[in-house]
Amino acid sequence: MLENEERKSLNFIENIIEEDLKEGNNKGTVYTRFPPEPNGYLHIGHAKSICLNFGLAEEYNGKCNLRFDDTNPEKEEEEYVNSIKKDVQWLGFQWEDEPKYASDYFDQLYDWAEKLIKVGKAYIDEQSAEKIAAQKGTPTEPGKDSPFRNRSVEDNLNSFREMKAGKFMEGEMILRAKVDMASPNMHMRDPIMYRIMHKAHHRTGDKWCIYPMYDFTHGQSDYLEGITHSLCTLEFEVHRPLYNWFLDQITDTEYRPRQIEFARLNLSYTVMSKRKLLELVKKGLVNGWDDPRMPTISGLRRRGYTPESIRNFSDRIGVAKRDNVIDVSMLEYSIKEDLNKKSPRVMAVLDPIKIIITNYPEGKTENLETINNPEDESMGSRTIPFSKDIYIERNDFMEDPPRKFFRLAPGKEVRLKSAYIIKCEEVIKDEKGNIKELLCTYDPETRSGEGSTRKVKGTLHWVSAPHAINAEVRLYDRLFNDEDPDGHKDKNFKAFLNPDSLKIITAKAEPSLKDIKALDHFQFQRIGYFCADQDSLPGKPVFNRTVPLRDSWAKLVKKG
Ligand code: ATP
Ligand code: MG
Secondary structure, eight states, X not given: OOOGGGOOSOOHHHHHHHHXXXXXXXXXXXXXXXXXXXXXOOBHHHHHHHHHHHHHHHHTTOEEEEEEOOOOTTTOOHHHHHHHHHHHHHTTOOOSSSOEEGGGGHHHHHHHHHHHHHTTSEEEEOSOHHHHHHTTOBTTBOOOOOTTTTOOHHHHHHHHHHHHTTOSOTTSOEEEEOOOTTOSSGGGSSOEEEEEOOOOBTTTBTSOSEEEOGGGXXXXXXXXXXXXXXXXXXXXXXXXXXXXXXXXXXXXXXXXXXXXXXXXXXXXXXOOOHHHHHHHHHTTSSSSXXXXXXXXXXXXXXXXXXXXXXXXXXXXXXXXXXXXOBOHHHHHHHHHHHHHHHOOEXXXXXXXXXXXXXXXXXXXXXXXEEESOTTOGGGOEXXXXXXXXXXXXXXXXXXXXXXXXXXBOTTOEEEETTSOEEEEEEEEEOTTSOEEEEEEEEEGGGOTTXXXXXXXXXXXXXXXXXXXXXXXXXXXXXXXSSSOTTXXXXXXXXXXXXXXXXXXXXEEEOGGGSSOOTTOEEEETTTEEEEEOTTXXXXXXXXXXXXXXXXXXXXXXXXX
């Protein structure tokens, strides 16, 4: 893994671009685009494509369009358009001018379709979808010509116009390109250009009842926008000859968008197809597209991921020419690295056990100073109240500890972070033998920051019981408990949903966390990174766990 500063060598796309620039192609400009279909929320795979397209435009002083590939009104919605815009901007990118829409080009595409008909390069096929599929052949066997392949231009034009006018029902006929039924590339075997869909479109309303196929739209959209470098994932490599074929029929300029394919991002422990994510949402297996367990950008945001962490991750994984799987721990590393620098340290106790400091005066409160982030002095300090009654984490105490347990145990001492050294004198239990509270004493000479030289091995986080506030804490874990939930022949990906991916608890938190605002980040000391959820109300904070800190204690205890 290379750090940014070390990443001096160019990736293969940058090499291509630099070569183009050197040769003066496209008048020395770089113009890219990010072309989502608005049929779902964006996921971390899209984030990679966004970082790549907008990133290259930034790097080479170029431009990048946001273009909605909205050719299928059946699945597309305004909600998705808005979420996509929000996500791109949140990642820190801004598109050129207004967002573009493939639907803006419907008139032009229609004219081009007529043009193809007029030069005998497109025809209306009235066969059923099954018939057409049966004639397609296989990669090693040529296809069969449709009996409609040689209709007259006039016939084709009339039918196409009637199709547009709404004279036919869905599936009654389609418009096909007349390319080559024997091509070794299946995409060239007279692909569909237009189909009938009696559906309102989220932007063009009822104007159209025929819609262009993606393959008859994408290359032309790039062309119309003057895109110089059209980056897409590997599966589109075999579509490239078709895009070029269409442009060759309808334009007489030399300019062509240059399509470059790269490997899509795959992440372990994750499914990343919009269709599957939609299924999770629709079936209520998660709480919406922005559920913090989702690999969507909106889910990651709500989980506490920062734009910087996602951009760094995207940089780090680079671009490849072959498919591969990235370990999800790399994504988790990126957020820890970023939050380590940015988040204030605070104290919250997730599973409290009470301590009474028997030699501390009743009713007294001290406000102890503590620094907000040892990684960044400019983040200053704050005070936290200390009193006779304290909460610590239940698993920071053991009645019968193993040898290297440096936390609290009968007769043992620990330091309470930014406060005093305490010693456990007595364990109080209820009738059932469960530990109810611990009686401790404190050493008044050991107040932090006052030059005490006495040292103990363990330091614990804590909160003052009478001052603590209750906080709802949502402990998120990975959504799937299998490395490749989508890769099992005999089982559906949903069989691998992690039943423990969300646990909700009430924690005791220091009072400074009373009024937080959504997306504020914190490190709960010794526990992990947390972020305020949008469900927080004044005085009633709700936190999402972004990632746990590595739990070195658990390991020690195991070793015993
Ligand atoms: P999905 O397969 O998840 O449904 P998609 O490819 O259908 O996604 P689009 O809206 O067509 O989604 O994608 C917009 C852009 O994002 C395309 O250029 C696509 O190649 C790119 N993209 C989608 N998924 C990934 C991924 N996993 N890694 C990198 N780029 C991706
Ligand atoms: Mg797609």
